[in-house]
Amino acid sequence: MRLKLVPQHTNWNFFSRPALWLGISALLVLLSVASFAVRGLNYGIDFQGGTTIRTQSAQPVDVAAYRAALDGLGLGDVVISEVFDPSFGPDQNVAMVRIQAQEGQEAVTADVIEQARGALTEVAEDIRFTSVESVGPKVSGELIQTAFIAVALAIAAVLVYIWLRFEWQFALGAVVALAHDVLVTLGIFSLLQIRFDLAIIAALLTIVGYSINDTVVIFDRVRENLIKFKTRDLKDLLNLSINETLSRTFMTSATTLLALIALIVLGGDVIRGFVFAMIWGVLVGTYSTVFVASAILLRLGVKRDWTKPSGDQTGNQFGDVDA
Amino acid sequence: MLQIETWKRVLVWAVVALGVILALPNLFYERVERYNDAEAAIELGADTPENRAAAEAWLDFLPSGLVNLGLDLRGGAHLLAEVELQDVYETRMESLWPQVRDTLREARDEIGTIRLQPSEPGVLRVRISQPEGMPRAVELVRGLSQPVASVTAAGAQSLDVSAEGDELVVTLSEAERRASDDRTMQQTLEIVRRRIDEVGTREPTIQRQGADRILIQVPGIGSAAELKAIIGTTAQLTFQPVVSRTSDPDQSAGVGNEILPSLDQEGVYYVLETAPVVTGEDLVDAQPSFDQNGRPAVNFRFNPSGARAFGDYTAENIGNPFAIVLDEEVISAPVIQSHIPGGSGIITGDFTVEESTNLAILLRAGALPAELTFLEERTIGPELGQDSIDAGQVATVVAFVAVLVFMGLSYGLFGLFANVALILNIALIFGLLSLIGATLTLPGIAGIVLTVGMAVDANVLIFERIREEVAEGRKPARAIELGYEKALSAIVDANLTTFITALILYVMGSGPVRGFAVTLGFGILTSVFTAIFVTRLLIVMWFERRRPKTIEV
Numbered sequence: 001m002r003l004k005l006v007p008q009h010t011n012w013n014f015f016s017r018p019a020l021w022l023g024i025s026a027l028l029v030l031l032s033v034a035s036f037a038v039r040g041l042n043y044g045i046d047f048q049g050g051t052t053i054r055t056q057s058a059q060p061v062d063v064a065a066y067r068a069a070l071d072g073l074g075l076g077d078v079v080i081s082e083v084f085d086p087s088f089g090p091d092q093n094v095a096m097v098r099i100q101a102q103e104g105q106e107a108v109t110a111d112v113i114e115q116a117r118g119a120l121t122e123v124a125e126d127i128r129f130t131s132v133e134s135v136g137p138k139v140s141g142e143l144i145q146t147a148f149i150a151v152a153l154a155i156a157a158v159l160v161y162i163w164l165r166f167e168w169q170f171a172l173g174a175v176v177a178l179a180h181d182v183l184v185t186l187g188i189f190s191l192l193q194i195r196f197d198l199a200i201i202a203a204l205l206t207i208v209g210y211s212i213n214d215t216v217v218i219f220d221r222v223r224e225n226l227i228k229f230k231t232r233d234l235k236d237l238l239n240l241s242i243n244e245t246l247s248r249t250f251m252t253s254a255t256t257l258l259a260l261i262a263l264i265v266l267g268g269d270v271i272r273g274f275v276f277a278m279i280w281g282v283l284v285g286t287y288s289t290v291f292v293a294s295a296i297l298l299r300l301g302v303k304r305d306w307t308k309p310s311g312d313q314t315g316n317q318f319g320d321v322d323a
Numbered sequence: 324m325l326q327i328e329t330w331k332r333v334l335v336w337a338v339v340a341l342g343v344i345l346a347l348p349n350l351f352y353e354r355v356e357r358y359n360d361a362e363a364a365i366e367l368g369a370d371t372p373e374n375r376a377a378a379e380a381w382l383d384f385l386p387s388g389l390v391n392l393g394l395d396l397r398g399g400a401h402l403l404a405e406v407e408l409q410d411v412y413e414t415r416m417e418s419l420w421p422q423v424r425d426t427l428r429e430a431r432d433e434i435g436t437i438r439l440q441p442s443e444p445g446v447l448r449v450r451i452s453q454p455e456g457m458p459r460a461v462e463l464v465r466g467l468s469q470p471v472a473s474v475t476a477a478g479a480q481s482l483d484v485s486a487e488g489d490e491l492v493v494t495l496s497e498a499e500r501r502a503s504d505d506r507t508m509q510q511t512l513e514i515v516r517r518r519i520d521e522v523g524t525r526e527p528t529i530q531r532q533g534a535d536r537i538l539i540q541v542p543g544i545g546s547a548a549e550l551k552a553i554i555g556t557t558a559q560l561t562f563q564p565v566v567s568r569t570s571d572p573d574q575s576a577g578v579g580n581e582i583l584p585s586l587d588q589e590g591v592y593y594v595l596e597t598a599p600v601v602t603g604e605d606l607v608d609a610q611p612s613f614d615q616n617g618r619p620a621v622n623f624r625f626n627p628s629g630a631r632a633f634g635d636y637t638a639e640n641i642g643n644p645f646a647i648v649l650d651e652e653v654i655s656a657p658v659i660q661s662h663i664p665g666g667s668g669i670i671t672g673d674f675t676v677e678e679s680t681n682l683a684i685l686l687r688a689g690a691l692p693a694e695l696t697f698l699e700e701r702t703i704g705p706e707l708g709q710d711s712i713d714a715g716q717v718a719t720v721v722a723f724v725a726v727l728v729f730m731g732l733s734y735g736l737f738g739l740f741a742n743v744a745l746i747l748n749i750a751l752i753f754g755l756l757s758l759i760g761a762t763l764t765l766p767g768i769a770g771i772v773l774t775v776g777m778a779v780d781a782n783v784l785i786f787e788r789i790r791e792e793v794a795e796g797r798k799p800a801r802a803i804e805l806g807y808e809k810a811l812s813a814i815v816d817a818n819l820t821t822f823i824t825a826l827i828l829y830v831m832g833s834g835p836v837r838g839f840a841v842t843l844g845f846g847i848l849t850s851v852f853t854a855i856f857v858t859r860l861l862i863v864m865w866f867e868r869r870r871p872k873t874i875e876v
Binding site: 002003004005008054056087113128129130131132133134135136138139146147149150153154157158161162165198199201202205206208209210212213214216217220221224244245247248251252254255256257258259260262263265266267268270271274275278 | 395403405546547548697698699700701702703704706707710711713714715717718719721722723725726729730732733734735765766768769772773775776777779780783784787790791794809812813816817818819820821823824825827828831832836839840843875
């Protein structure tokens with residue numbers, strides 16, 4: 001007996017209310033943009049400059065006492081938060097202290113760290129600084145720019161690739177879906193105010209990769225079916241293609257999510273934000289393949305005569321790309 | 324029908340075996356690391372019994388390449404520094420002045436008297452009393468210009484000389500600035516490397532980034548502050564003539580002079596001639612030592628040209644003080660007692676033993692040609708790194724087992740084939756990473772875990788296809804063959820697009836993000852290889868033995 005996430009044969013209609021799903025997706029994007037505009041992102045020091053100090057002590061973290069100790073130093077805006085993780089032992093009490101970029105300085109001076117260390121040692125004698133990271137405003141400005149360029153480039157590259165391998169309608173559908181995934185991910189980070197740093201950009205690009213992976217597999221099947229059923233209604237054809245690949249969609253999402261869940265539970269707090277972004281991305285990416293990319297393809301329509309460029313054999317279609 | 328030529332089979336197994344062997348050292352990480360260190364030490368002549376023992380703990384014929392652990396896993400310090408390139412223009416112009424002065428003096432009849440004017444940094448302004456001689460003056464100074472020593476700027480001259488009224492304006496030409504920037508960066512990299520080597524840490528990364536930046540990563544060092552103490556000082560040593568001593572730092576120093584504070588006496592300032600007699604560049608050696616009173620000091624020796632310049636100057640200026648200046652601070656200003664011909668000397672000051680040792684290192688390694696500004700610094704403690712490794716290992720193992728079980732339950736025997744491929748896939752990733760000496764970071768581990776999840780995708784695509792073909796009533800062999808054939812285009816498209824994003828991530832990213840891009844990219848390559856070639860081979864081999872009438876995927 002096999003484990004099956006979905007029945008072998010399904011005949012679900014994914015396009016009974018296409019306008020509704022596109023509307024929901026558009027709403028999600030709008031909400032994300034609104035949240036982004038109103039609340040902004042909780043930028044980490046990578047993008048905003050400043051210093052974060054990770055402290056560890058056998059004594060419980062007393063945020064108020066930490067704050068009192070640091071406020072006297074005149075370091076400007078100081079944010080202190082306690083970090084919890086199931087992997088911490090009983091004498092592992094971790095806090096993150098975030099100090100804003102100091103006026104007129106690129107990176108933090110040793111003085112500031114020494115002062116902070118001195119002040120915090122008065123509160124908890126055994127306090128240790130397990131990491132100290134400091135980024136100057138000059139670099140952080142560039143980092144954010146590079147990050148956005150990277151995401152834009154990735155989407156553009158995918159657009160070109162799909163366009164070359166399929167048709168422009170496919171490319172457009174895939175890219176709208178990608179933009180949707182990225183924006184909705186930014187939205188959840190803005191809404192929950194999860195710290196947004198360089199690793200999250202890596203996660204965003206991975207989401208782009210995963211989502212496109214998912215979309216391409218379905219599009220590939222659509223192309224195959226377009227050749228096979230030359231006169232079938234496009235809506236039926238899309239439904240058929242999605243249903244045929246549904247088992248694979250669920251399997252791959254499931255194994256990826258299994259791995260990611262192991263990572264978010266056991267991988268430690270340092271990469272939790274990163275893994276969270278990926279889990280979110282897998283869910284959103286799988287959703288957008290069907291309800292955004294394919295729905296847009298349905299709206300745009302595709303050319304129906306596929307006999308000319310590639311013949312009947314699907315298996316050797318990428319021969320023309322290698323050449 | 325299902326057939327794979329023998330040479331292809333051999334090739335596939337050879338690649339797999341190679342990958343596994345290359346990955347093997349990572350299972351014995353500490354032992355191999357000690358082996359590598361010991362081998363390197365023996366190479367350098369440290370043939371101690373301990374090193375011998377460590378060198379024998381690993382077999383010589385096995386590869387010993389390891390995956391480097393990134394700073395976030397091993398702990399250490401990371402600095403991003405910007406080199407103040409324009410410092411060099413300034414120094415160049417300052418040292419050009421005596422030459423310009425001497426050249427123009429020779430033509431005094433035509434251009435009259437000359438006077439250095441105050442100017443912005445990196446520009447030399449000279450007023451001449453007979454403006455009608457300006458063309459001659461420009462011509463003379465142009466004579467000091469040299470062709471730029473750079474391939475890209477063939478034919479360009481090093482100086483831009485122009486006239487503004489009765490003022491002669493000299494700056495470095497654009498081509499020379501570019502050539503100078505390049506030299507400055509090379510020198511800075513070299514000197515930073517020498518200084519870090521003097522301290523002796525394992526595998527530091529010292530890289531140029533962009534036009535004017537240097538990335539420095541030193542594993543195992545306690546903090547970025549420690550690292551900054553070594554490389555943050557420019558250590559420019561000069562010997563300059565003293566004009567006078569003063570307590571007023573705002574006093575007008577006069578053109579061609581500068582006012583510098585004393586290092587150890589508060590409120591004491593010296594007026595010095597800007598052009599030095601000798602600089603630290605003429606030093607050949609510097610060693611920590613003690614002066615006659617037993618206080619820490621630094622002994623130094625000049626090279627022949629430095630020794631000559633210093634000897635001549637002391638012979639002409641007996642009874643006058645000169646200043647030993649380090650990074651714009653006067654360490655001491657002794658009075659010249661006699662002609663000093665030997666080319667060696669001692670720097671005394673209010674040093675601790677540690678400071679004199681550090682100063683000697685800095686002087687030996689050479690001065691940085693320009694100041695460094697630190698834009699980014701990160702210190703990761705070794706314990707946090709170890710915690711991350713531990714957590715990463717547990718997560719990887721759990722993710723791995725979960726996916727293996729899941730695949731087994733979903734696809735039965737075929738799932739087991741995919742699982743074998745998945746295990747080999749991880750080995751291949753580590754083999755590749757070790758081969759090119761890539762750096763594994765925490766996001767890199769996440770990349771591997773993600774690969775574990777996504778690597779099965781190719782096999783899932785194939786198996787689902789085979790299921791469909793079987794459902795359509797095809798014979799097992801044909802179903803398998805068609806399954807692979809038809810799934811191929813989707814696999815290639817899907818993985819190529821993901822690979823494109825990994826590539827962009829690698830090019831645009833830095834540090835940990837780049838580590839993630841590397842593992843993700845390699846994971847795509849190896850997973851496609853194992854899915855298409857390895858599982859196929861496994862299935863074909865199984866098929867040849869059993870010849871099943873029906874298959875259940």
